[in-house]
Amino acid sequence: MTDNIISVQQLTKSFGSHKALDNCSFEIKKGEIFGFLGPSGAGKTTTIKLLSGQLHSDTGQITILNDSPFSQEIKQKIGIMSDNSGLYEKMSVYDNLVLFADIYGVDHSHVERVLREVDLLDAKKMLVSKLSRGMRQRVIFARTIIHSPEILFLDEPTANLDPATAQEVRDIIKLLNQMGTTVFLTTHNMEEADELCHRIAFLNHGHVIECGKPEDLKLKYSKQTIELTTQDGKRTIPLNKEKLISELKDIDELLMIHSIEPSLKEVFLFLTEGE
Numbered sequence: 624m625t626d627n628i629i630s631v632q633q634l635t636k637s638f639g640s641h642k643a644l645d646n647c648s649f650e651i652k653k654g655e656i657f658g659f660l661g662p663s664g665a666g667k668t669t670t671i672k673l674l675s676g677q678l679h680s681d682t683g684q685i686t687i688l689n690d691s692p693f694s695q696e697i698k699q700k701i702g703i704m705s706d707n708s709g710l711y712e713k714m715s716v717y718d719n720l721v722l723f724a725d726i727y728g729v730d731h732s733h734v735e736r737v738l739r740e741v742d743l744l745d746a747k748k749m750l751v752s753k754l755s756r757g758m759r760q761r762v763i764f765a766r767t768i769i770h771s772p773e774i775l776f777l778d779e780p781t782a783n784l785d786p787a788t789a790q791e792v793r794d795i796i797k798l799l800n801q802m803g804t805t806v807f808l809t810t811h812n813m814e815e816a817d818e819l820c821h822r823i824a825f826l827n828h829g830h831v832i833e834c835g836k837p838e839d840l841k842l843k844y845s846k847q848t849i850e851l852t853t854q855d856g857k858r859t860i861p862l863n864k865e866k867l868i869s870e871l872k873d874i875d876e877l878l879m880i881h882s883i884e885p886s887l888k889e890v891f892l893f894l895t896e897g898e
């Protein structure tokens with residue numbers, strides 16, 4: 624018995640002669656926020672389309688909620704948020720969501736529930752065309768979760784948002800995850816991935832080049848150095864007990880000491896260097 628909610632084995636997908644995904648494998652556990660990171664064109668959106676049954680792979684295997692991505696039941700169990708289109712501008716927030724509730728065949732009482740979850744209850748009568756960018760993004764979220772999906776696919780949900788709105792979106796993602804939703808998140812923003820994700824996979828040229836918890840990856844690729852700040856300035860030494868003790872003997876007044884760990888961005892750049 625496995626607690627994997629998604630399992631992807633040796634997935635390959637080509638468009639003409641271009642291999643968008645090349646022997647791509649990874650697994651996602653129930654309750655995780657799983658970050659799928661990589662440069663433009665790495666194959667992130669293609670992966671979401673394959674996992675959500677919008678596209679067929681050439682080879683490889685996908686199991687999602689113990690089922691195939693193409694099963695009819697799966698459509699009710701997943702939510703996909705890919706861009707900000709698809710809202711009816713001349714309808715109210717509430718009526719937009721009623722429409723999507725009807726599409727999924729869920730009771731209209733769910734509209735109030737999702738509006739509360741994304742903190743839009745007070746704006747339910749507003750026309751979508753009058754909403755701020757942040758509010759609009761929250762309506763899109765509400766639409767994506769109207770049928771209480773078990774898995775959410777979020778394709779760059781904070782792209783092109785101002786920092787405050789992006790933080791609002793991240794807070795909603797955290798809330799939904801705390802309520803039990805598994806999240807598959809693509810982003811170019813490594814700091815966002817570090818803040819949100821339990822595990823991340825780095826995708827490059829269509830395959831996963833590294834996967835793990837952000838803190839484990841940073842530790843794994845750390846240069847194992849520490850920085851000492853004294854009144855004379857900073858000095859960097861190897862992370863080694865004997866070296867530290869001998870260095871400290873030399874120092875009159877120590878102001879600060881900390882280990883230097885790379886950011887996720889630095890880990891990614893290191894891994895893709897020369898490729």
Ligand SMILES: Nc1ncnc2c1ncn2[C@@H]1O[C@H](COP(=O)(O)OP(=O)(O)OP(=O)(O)O)[C@@H](O)[C@H]1O
Pocket residue numbers: 638641642643661662663664665666667668669670
């Ligand atoms: N329908 C398609 N027809 C032809 N080529 C495609 C198609 N969809 C994707 N591709 C190509 O496959 C590669 C992967 O695209 P994909 O959109 O999955 O990348 P991505 O990692 O999501 O990029 P971005 O971060 O820019 O959204 C790209 O080279 C893209 O041009």
